[in-house]
Amino acid sequence: MSARALSLDSPKLVLAARVALGAIFIAASADKLIHPGAFAEVIKNYRLLPGLLINPAAVTLPWLELILGLSLVFGPGARGAGLLALLLMGAFAGALGFNLARGLDVACGCFRASASSSPATLLTLGRDVLFLMLSLFVFLGLKRSHQHPGRSLEKGT
Amino acid sequence: MSSFWGKTAKEIAIIVALALVLGLGSNLMRSDGLSFATLERAESAARARVVGLNEALELYRDKGAVFLDARDRDFFELERIRGALSLPFNGFEKAFPGLKERLKNARAIVTYCDDEHCPLGEKLAAKLSGMGFPGVVAFGGGLEEWRSANGPLEGEEATR
Numbered sequence: 001m002s003a004r005a006l007s008l009d010s011p012k013l014v015l016a017a018r019v020a021l022g023a024i025f026i027a028a029s030a031d032k033l034i035h036p037g038a039f040a041e042v043i044k045n046y047r048l049l050p051g052l053l054i055n056p057a058a059v060t061l062p063w064l065e066l067i068l069g070l071s072l073v074f075g076p077g078a079r080g081a082g083l084l085a086l087l088l089m090g091a092f093a094g095a096l097g098f099n100l101a102r103g104l105d106v107a108c109g110c111f112r113a114s115a116s117s118s119p120a121t122l123l124t125l126g127r128d129v130l131f132l133m134l135s136l137f138v139f140l141g142l143k144r145s146h147q148h149p150g151r152s153l154e155k156g157t
Numbered sequence: 158m159s160s161f162w163g164k165t166a167k168e169i170a171i172i173v174a175l176a177l178v179l180g181l182g183s184n185l186m187r188s189d190g191l192s193f194a195t196l197e198r199a200e201s202a203a204r205a206r207v208v209g210l211n212e213a214l215e216l217y218r219d220k221g222a223v224f225l226d227a228r229d230r231d232f233f234e235l236e237r238i239r240g241a242l243s244l245p246f247n248g249f250e251k252a253f254p255g256l257k258e259r260l261k262n263a264r265a266i267v268t269y270c271d272d273e274h275c276p277l278g279e280k281l282a283a284k285l286s287g288m289g290f291p292g293v294v295a296f297g298g299g300l301e302e303w304r305s306a307n308g309p310l311e312g313e314e315a316t317r
């Protein structure tokens with residue numbers, strides 16, 4: 001294995017991170033797609049969205065997660081999906097951190113759509129921040145491969 | 158550089174549009190789909206109609222309304238509107254099953270608490286309305302106003 005393959009901007013590493021991030025989003029969407037009513041309850045408990053937007057968000061957000069997850073794993077639209085993932089993870093971590101700071105015991109709603117599951121903790125926030133960093137890594141990797149197409153996975157290894 | 162952002166924005170637009178179409182579309186198709194007006198309705202149901210003394214007395218005497226005491230059971234035992242049933246707001250799940258049939262057959266339901274400062278009567282009325290019981294109102298003046306108007310009472314400490 002060459003030193004290049006181990007470096008942080010290795011196209012292989014970016015691809016692996018992209019697939020992992022996509023898989024995380026796909027896994028996160030499943031339970032919410034099945035139980036939009038329970039997910040709406042979770043969103044409501046965050047007390048951040050106005051009432052009228054809660055149900056529309058509960059039915060579209062899981063699809064957004066699924067589509068951008070599939071896009072990250074399989075390729076088409078991966079750059080847009082990468083930026084969206086970064087923005088979404090920023091919003092999720094921000095919302096969770098904000099509610100932890102104001103002392104609200106909200107269920108995360110990250111992978112399970114149940115409002116009665118155990119409340120989010122600093123560990124949950126830590127996990128979100130890790131995912132946020134992963135998203136940033138993936139997006140920067142995708143951006144780099146656009147600027148230097150010669151270093152794409154096909155040609156650069 | 159600009160072509161990167163342009164293409165990225167285009168991809169984002171396509172992904173978001175797809176999510177909106179699939180999300181809203183699938184919600185329309187499924188039998189347990191969410192209503193986008195549910196929360197608005199829930200909010201208006203949360204404000205149950207509050208009636209004054211005259212209307213409460215009329216409902217009591219002429220219309221055979223079921224009166225529900227929303228306070229805790231101990232207070233109900235001490236003093237209550239005569240004929241009222243105990244359905245404590247803080248203990249609803251426990252007490253409700255025993256009253257369900259009676260309430261289903263009620264022509265009107267009036268909830269009350271101690272006085273106008275106690276919100277439990279209104280909360281109970283809102284809860285029952287939200288569950289689909291028709292004709293639920295809250296008597297805002299509660300037991301205190303009922304007592305001062307010489308309404309019929311009963312219980313361990315009731316004077317009339």
